[in-house]
Amino acid sequence: MTVKSLISAITQQEDLNFLLTNRIPRAAVTRFMGWFSKIENPLVRDLSIGLWRLFSDLDLSEAKKTHFKSLHDCFTRELKPGLRPYDPDPNIVASPSDAIIGAFGTIREGELFQIKGAPYSLADLLGDPALVEAHRNGRFVTLRLTSSMYHRFHAPHDCHIDEVRLIHGDTWNVNPIALKRVERLFCKNERAVIRTHLKSGDALTLVPVAAILVASIRLHFLDLVLNGRTRGPLNYPCDVDVKKGDELGWFEHGSTIIVLAPAHFEFCDNVTEWGRIRAGEPLLRIS
CATH class of the missing domain: 2.70.70 (Glucose Permease (Domain IIA))
Incomplete structure (x- = not known):
């Protein structure tokens, strides 16, 4: 079993998932994430995006750019032009x-x-x-x-x-x-x-x-x-x-x-x- 599949199996356990993502100081962790994600340091950025890939199915192949200044820059990424056309039907x-x-x-x-x-x-x-x-x-x-x-x-x-x-x-x-x-x-x-x-x-x-x-x-x-x-x-x-x-x-x-x-x-x-x-x-x- 790979590390990623092991993490997925653990987080699919409902009691553990709820504990890890809710029974923590939610507001404080959220404020911290807002600050941390904007740190423009290559080591912090690369480690953060690497961990993010480990815990999710992150795919950056559609991103408009391939280099990001920070984790926040990656979170809020634009896509390559034309990848999300909107249905033109007025109805x-x-x-x-x-x-x-x-x-x-x-x-x-x-x-x-x-x-x-x-x-x-x-x-x-x-x-x-x-x-x-x-x-x-x-x-x-x-x-x-x-x-x-x-x-x-x-x-x-x-x-x-x-x-x-x-x-x-x-x-x-x-x-x-x-x-x-x-x-x-x-x-x-x-x-x-x-x-x-x-x-x-x-x-x-x-x-x-x-x-x-x-x-x-x-x-x-x-x-x-x-x-x-x-x-x-x-x-x-x-x-x-x-x-x-x-x-x-x-x-x-x-x-x-x-x-x-x-x-x-x-x-x-x-x-x-x-x-x-x-x-x-x-x-x-x-x-």
């Missing part, structure tokens, strides 16, 4: 990111679920009664970005960004093991609520959820980095038009994006639980 809402598809389905009177049998409410997730009403019986899909994935996310459709709300919270791991054990996990973690609407007036909301080791969420259209140390106003009114595929920002590690859409949007055939999807591929169809 398609595309995936904003590379991801593993988690729970998805119909929101029932403001209730959705993080995994089967583990419900949570839109009110707790969004903290905005008007937005809750807009999505009360709509659609939702959970997109989980693993640590080795491309970490940038993009506009899923031509839309107008109305507001971003930062909601401070914890940094629980967002892997399936934690989702089974921590009730209402997405409502407890640090997150940004990006409220947008399409030209039709339909509400389309993205909720990037931070997790342990995710030091921040970068939003280009606000020129802001949002994290647990963000102070001052937590609501950011916006007046920004974006085109499908425009880069909105990045995570500094793997995490989750919850997409909320109207009831008359239908899931595309390629959307299956635990299936993989790439940025730009069909996610929802406007019917």
Whole structure:
């Protein structure tokens, strides 16, 4: 058995995985990771990326550049041009990111679920009664970005960004093991609520959820980095038009994006639980 397969076998043990990734000082470890990942030292960079490869399926063959200044530079890497074309069909809402598809389905009177049998409410997730009403019986899909994935996310459709709300919270791991054990996990973690609407007036909301080791969420259209140390106003009114595929920002590690859409949007055939999807591929169809 190789070292990598041994590590994989150990981390697949649910009790041990949960202990190692959650029963630690999550906020402190996350702050440390934010600092450590930006160290521009060749030895630190090479050792960090080497360990990352050992613990994951990291593949840098799609990266735009082959030399990185730091671990952070590698985390937030761009891809070679043309690798994530966005579906041009105006009736398609595309995936904003590379991801593993988690729970998805119909929101029932403001209730959705993080995994089967583990419900949570839109009110707790969004903290905005008007937005809750807009999505009360709509659609939702959970997109989980693993640590080795491309970490940038993009506009899923031509839309107008109305507001971003930062909601401070914890940094629980967002892997399936934690989702089974921590009730209402997405409502407890640090997150940004990006409220947008399409030209039709339909509400389309993205909720990037931070997790342990995710030091921040970068939003280009606000020129802001949002994290647990963000102070001052937590609501950011916006007046920004974006085109499908425009880069909105990045995570500094793997995490989750919850997409909320109207009831008359239908899931595309390629959307299956635990299936993989790439940025730009069909996610929802406007019917």
